Amino acid sequence: MAKQKIRVTDLARMKAERTPIAMLTAYDFPFARIFDRAGVDILLVGDSLGMVVQGADSTLPVTMADVLYHVKLVARARERALLVGDLPFMSYQVSVEQALRNAGRLLKEGGAEAVKLEGGVTMADTIRRLVDVDIPVMGHIGLTPQSIHRMGGHRVQGRQSGRGPGCRERLLEDALAVEQAGAFAVVLEGIPAELASEITSRLAIPTIGIGAGADCDGQVLVMHDMLGLTDGFRPRFAKAYANLWRDATEAATAYLRDVRGRAFPAEEHTFHVKGV
Ligand code: KIV
Numbered sequence: 001m002a003k004q005k006i007r008v009t010d011l012a013r014m015k016a017e018r019t020p021i022a023m024l025t026a027y028d029f030p031f032a033r034i035f036d037r038a039g040v041d042i043l044l045v046g047d048s049l050g051m052v053v054q055g056a057d058s059t060l061p062v063t064m065a066d067v068l069y070h071v072k073l074v075a076r077a078r079e080r081a082l083l084v085g086d087l088p089f090m091s092y093q094v095s096v097e098q099a100l101r102n103a104g105r106l107l108k109e110g111g112a113e114a115v116k117l118e119g120g121v122t123m124a125d126t127i128r129r130l131v132d133v134d135i136p137v138m139g140h141i142g143l144t145p146q147s148i149h150r151m152g153g154h155r156v157q158g159r160q161s162g163r164g165p166g167c168r169e170r171l172l173e174d175a176l177a178v179e180q181a182g183a184f185a186v187v188l189e190g191i192p193a194e195l196a197s198e199i200t201s202r203l204a205i206p207t208i209g210i211g212a213g214a215d216c217d218g219q220v221l222v223m224h225d226m227l228g229l230t231d232g233f234r235p236r237f238a239k240a241y242a243n244l245w246r247d248a249t250e251a252a253t254a255y256l257r258d259v260r261g262r263a264f265p266a267e268e269h270t271f272h273v274k275g276v
Helices: 008-015 031-040 066-076 096-110 120-132 145-151 168-180 195-204 244-260
Strands: 022-026 042-045 082-086 114-116 137-142 185-189 206-210 218-221
Touching: 008 022, 031 066, 031 082, 042 066, 042 218, 066 096, 082 145, 096 114, 096 120, 096 185, 120 137, 120 168, 137 168, 145 206, 168 185, 168 195, 185 195, 195 206
Parallel strands: 022 042, 022 218, 042 082, 082 114, 114 137, 137 185, 185 206, 206 218
Antiparallel strands: none
């Protein structure tokens, strides 16, 4: 595994060389260190933290302070991966000035190297201004969780033809607008594989898919889905490579058994007065 630091500028080359880009979310030091040392290319501190870390039922309540806190934890662990911080709901939609200020904080105070924001055509001016002041931007189109109320839930987008938000032709326009505005990559979430494939072939910048089929230039998963650290529900597009929920439950049960049976602490876990 190459140990060379991944930078924004490496991603276009990876696309050109057809090297798949592996991205995972991370929210704290230990998991960020594990993923970074395993060779993950991009660590995303996603606003998904609202759901998988804070237990909310959407990403909408997540604040700048929340994201900034978690970006700082991940920044301490990151050695090789590119670190991307997510701009939470209503931290960039109000005005370009607000977006500049908050994106700047993720780089300046948090240690992120790029920001991600949701939206296509409507966010193009904002992306352009961020890129103009050298804040690299990753776009995010398709099933954009911050639009949960417009979409009527977490629903696959791009199945219907049309130019309305979430429709097929509109998503193509969104992808092109994000690229033209200067984004260095774009997340395609929850869209048909055929549409993701078409977008991927029409864009020069890499596409990172989640629930968007196998033809994207890279893939991203929420770490809790990838590790099986969820209580039951896992989206259809996510693959669990471990079952940490089960393992942690078994560990906690064994600990309870030992404490209640006075089997823990044992002699090797015990300090004594010196010389006694
Ligand atoms: O917030 C997040 O974790 C994301 C990824 C799912 C792309 O936006």
